Amino acid sequence: MPKVRVNRHAYEVHAAVGATLADVLRDELSLTGTKVACGEGHCGACTVLVDGIPTLSCITLVHALDGANVTTIEGLRDHPMVPAFVRADALQCGFCTPGQIVSAVALVDQTPKPSTEQIRHAMAGNICRCGAYPKIEEAIRTWRD
Ligand code: FES
Numbered sequence: 001m002p003k004v005r006v007n008r009h010a011y012e013v014h015a016a017v018g019a020t021l022a023d024v025l026r027d028e029l030s031l032t033g034t035k036v037a038c039g040e041g042h043c044g045a046c047t048v049l050v051d052g053i054p055t056l057s058c059i060t061l062v063h064a065l066d067g068a069n070v071t072t073i074e075g076l077r078d079h080p081m082v083p084a085f086v087r088a089d090a091l092q093c094g095f096c097t098p099g100q101i102v103s104a105v106a107l108v109d110q111t112p113k114p115s116t117e118q119i120r121h122a123m124a125g126n127i128c129r130c131g132a133y134p135k136i137e138e139a140i141r142t143w144r145d
């Protein structure tokens with residue numbers, strides 16, 4: 001059985017071989033903040049951090065993650081990026097928002113003051129069907145305000 005740390009808690013995964021990280025987070029650990037939209041690696045809704053790297057949990061097999069550290073949106077609840085999204089009104093339906101925030105946190109961890117070009121590059125894999133992109137960019141530009 002693979003062992004992973006999720007939001008600093010150690011878990012032994014019981015899911016069948018072939019289960020995705022998204023399945024385990026949502027169904028086994030009840031961490032439903034991670035959303036699944038396309039389920040095929042195209043939209044970014046399911047993004048979590050695996051050892052600090054933004055990762056599409058819908059196409060990541062959990063059995064490949066033995067020993068990894070996973071951070072979900074629940075593990076970022078105290079991060080200043082969350083109120084930054086609220087201040088900037090950076091969401092409409094909110095379905096893409098957990099993945100957007102996870103990707104944004106990974107960006108500012110590496111580049112605390114990203115340029116617009118760096119923001120667009122880092123966030124390119126996170127689709128927002130509501131088109132909240134200008135406000136998402138504003139949230140990331142102002143996350144420390
Ligand atoms: S749900 Fe994983 S990339 Fe769309």
Ligand code: FES
Pocket residue numbers: 090091092093094095096097127128129130131132
């Ligand atoms: S806020 Fe609705 S998909 Fe982004």
